[in-house]
Amino acid sequence: MADETILEYFTEDYALLIEAGFVAVKQLDEIAAKRLFKAAELLNPDNPASLLGMGYIALNKLLISEATKIFEEILQKDPSHYLAQALLGVCCLLTKNKRKRGEKLIREAREKSDDPTIKNLSDVCLTWAEEDLKSKTSPFSVEEPEDK
Numbered sequence: 001m002a003d004e005t006i007l008e009y010f011t012e013d014y015a016l017l018i019e020a021g022f023v024a025v026k027q028l029d030e031i032a033a034k035r036l037f038k039a040a041e042l043l044n045p046d047n048p049a050s051l052l053g054m055g056y057i058a059l060n061k062l063l064i065s066e067a068t069k070i071f072e073e074i075l076q077k078d079p080s081h082y083l084a085q086a087l088l089g090v091c092c093l094l095t096k097n098k099r100k101r102g103e104k105l106i107r108e109a110r111e112k113s114d115d116p117t118i119k120n121l122s123d124v125c126l127t128w129a130e131e132d133l134k135s136k137t138s139p140f141s142v143e144e145p146e147d148k
Contacts, residue, residue: 014043021053025060033057048074052084064091082113086121093129103129 021036034057041050055070071088074081086109092102103126110122 014040014047017043018049018053021050022056025053025057030057030061048078048081048084052081052087055084055087059087059091062094064094067091080112082109082115082118083121085109086118086125089122090125093125093133099129099133 017040024033037050037053058067074084089105092098
């Protein structure tokens with residue numbers, strides 16, 4: 001079988017690979033998650049879901065700069081990707097001097113999206129920002145330069 005034919009054979013498994021990648025992240029199996037997202041990317045390189053998964057891995061590892069770059073890359077290609085926008089907002093919330101931007105990004109994603117999952121994520125994040133992150137005892141007080 002030619003490589004293209006093999007890839008076509010697995011095209012219907014794309015969603016399964018993405019879902020399995022996110023399950024692997026939840027199970028703290030970074031190696032499996034990355035392999036699953038990369039396999040999905042081979043099947044559908046134009047779909048941002050695999051890149052979103054890589055950003056989610058970085059966010060879970062608190063590699064905020066890396067996650068931020070990934071979510072921004074997704075948003076450059078698709079400004080209406082509200083999950084990437086909400087997750088970018090989370091990255092900003094985790095950086096003390098970018099919290100206002102984070103809250104704004106999350107609020108905008110919530111307002112513009114019809115997806116109940118994004119609305120719920122946004123609500124949880126905004127509550128977390130209000131109740132926990134604004135506390136002086138918050139462990140997320142990383143100082144970074146203010147956005148221009």
